[in-house]
Amino acid sequence: MTNESPAPKRPRSRRAFQSSVKLEDVARLAEVSTATASRVINSPNAVTEKTRARVEKAIAELGWIPHGAAQALASLRTRTVGALIPTLGHQTIATMLESLQKSLGDAGYTLLLGRPDASRDRTIVQVSKMIQNGVECLVLMGEDHPPELFEMLEQRSIFHVIAYTTGAGERTNCIGIDNYDEMSKMVKYLLDLGHQSFGVIAANFDHNDRIRLRINAIRDTLAREGIAVRPQHFRVVPQWTIACGREGMRAILEQDARPTAVVCTNDYLASGALIEARARGLCVPDDISVSGFDDNELASHIDPPLTTVHVPAARMGKTIADYVISALDGGEAALPIRLDAQLIIRKSTAAPKV
Incomplete structure (x- = not known):
C-alpha cells in the first residue's frame, strides 16, 4: 500500500468530444448525395419531404451534429436572425415571436433574442454583440430606437425589419398594423354609441411609438368632434x-366627474380597469364602458x-419570417402590404346612460 495521492486526471480536450461522423456518412446512410444532405441542413424547403425524412433519420441514427462555425465559414452564411423584443410577458408579442421562430426554423434559420434596455448605450452594445454573433437580419419592435442603432445596421449592411407598425416615421421596411388607424376606429365606435366624456389609461410610452400612435389617434379623433380628454382622466x-390598469382606473374614479368610457391602450390595462370598476360597485358597461387593444386570451373570458x-x-410573425427568408435567400423580396386588425365588439361597451 502507499499513501501517495492518485495522479490528477488530465482534462479532456474539446477535440476528444467531437464526433468522427461526417456529412458524407450521413449521405451514404440516407442513400443521397452529399450535396442533397447539405441542402436538407441548410435549405430544407429545397428538398422533398421524403428525402428530408431519410436524411433526418440518418442524422438521428449516427448522432451527427453539424459544425456551425465550419458551415458558416464555408457558406459565408450563419442563417441566424436576431430579434430585439421588449418583453415575452405580453401574449400578443409572444404569439408573434412563436410564429416568427417556427417559420424561420422550418427554413433552417435560428432565432437569437435580445431585449432593448432603458439605457440606449446598453441597447447599442447588445445589438453589437448580436452582430458579432453573426446575425444576418435584425427584427425590431417599432421604430423608436436610437439613431446610432440604425447607423450601425447600415454601416454593417445588416438587413432589418420593423414589426408591429406600418411605418409612421421615416422607416419603410415595416410589417404590422396601423396603430393610429385601428385605435381611431375604436374611438369612432364609442362616439357612435353616444359617448362624449372619455378617460384614457396608457402605459409609459417614452420609447414606444406604437402606443404614442394609439394615443394620438384617441386625441385626434375626439378633437375632430370638439372633445378633449380632461387631464385628470388621462392616466399614464x-x-x-x-x-x-387598476391603478389607472382608481385614479380616474377618485375624481369628482366620471367619464362614461375609458379607452385603454392594451387588454391588460383594460382588464385591470374593468376589475377595479366592478370592485368599486360600478356596472360595466351600464355605468362605464371599457375598451382594450390586442385581443389577448383574457379579453374574451373576463x-x-x-x-x-x-x-x-x-400572421404578423409568419409574414415577417417569409419576407426575411425571401430577402436573405433570394436577395430581394416585395414588402408585404399592411396587416389589417379587426374591431371586436363585446359586452364591456354600451351606450351611456341618458
Whole structure:
C-alpha cells in the first residue's frame, strides 16, 4: 500500500468530444448525395419531404451534429436572425415571436433574442454583440430606437425589419398594423354609441411609438368632434399590467366627474380597469364602458368580455419570417402590404346612460 495521492486526471480536450461522423456518412446512410444532405441542413424547403425524412433519420441514427462555425465559414452564411423584443410577458408579442421562430426554423434559420434596455448605450452594445454573433437580419419592435442603432445596421449592411407598425416615421421596411388607424376606429365606435366624456389609461410610452400612435389617434379623433380628454382622466401608468390598469382606473374614479368610457391602450390595462370598476360597485358597461387593444386570451373570458382590437399576431410573425427568408435567400423580396386588425365588439361597451 502507499499513501501517495492518485495522479490528477488530465482534462479532456474539446477535440476528444467531437464526433468522427461526417456529412458524407450521413449521405451514404440516407442513400443521397452529399450535396442533397447539405441542402436538407441548410435549405430544407429545397428538398422533398421524403428525402428530408431519410436524411433526418440518418442524422438521428449516427448522432451527427453539424459544425456551425465550419458551415458558416464555408457558406459565408450563419442563417441566424436576431430579434430585439421588449418583453415575452405580453401574449400578443409572444404569439408573434412563436410564429416568427417556427417559420424561420422550418427554413433552417435560428432565432437569437435580445431585449432593448432603458439605457440606449446598453441597447447599442447588445445589438453589437448580436452582430458579432453573426446575425444576418435584425427584427425590431417599432421604430423608436436610437439613431446610432440604425447607423450601425447600415454601416454593417445588416438587413432589418420593423414589426408591429406600418411605418409612421421615416422607416419603410415595416410589417404590422396601423396603430393610429385601428385605435381611431375604436374611438369612432364609442362616439357612435353616444359617448362624449372619455378617460384614457396608457402605459409609459417614452420609447414606444406604437402606443404614442394609439394615443394620438384617441386625441385626434375626439378633437375632430370638439372633445378633449380632461387631464385628470388621462392616466399614464408605469407598466402595461393588470395591476397598473387598476391603478389607472382608481385614479380616474377618485375624481369628482366620471367619464362614461375609458379607452385603454392594451387588454391588460383594460382588464385591470374593468376589475377595479366592478370592485368599486360600478356596472360595466351600464355605468362605464371599457375598451382594450390586442385581443389577448383574457379579453374574451373576463366578465364582461372586452371590446378590443384584434391584432393578427401569428400572421404578423409568419409574414415577417417569409419576407426575411425571401430577402436573405433570394436577395430581394416585395414588402408585404399592411396587416389589417379587426374591431371586436363585446359586452364591456354600451351606450351611456341618458
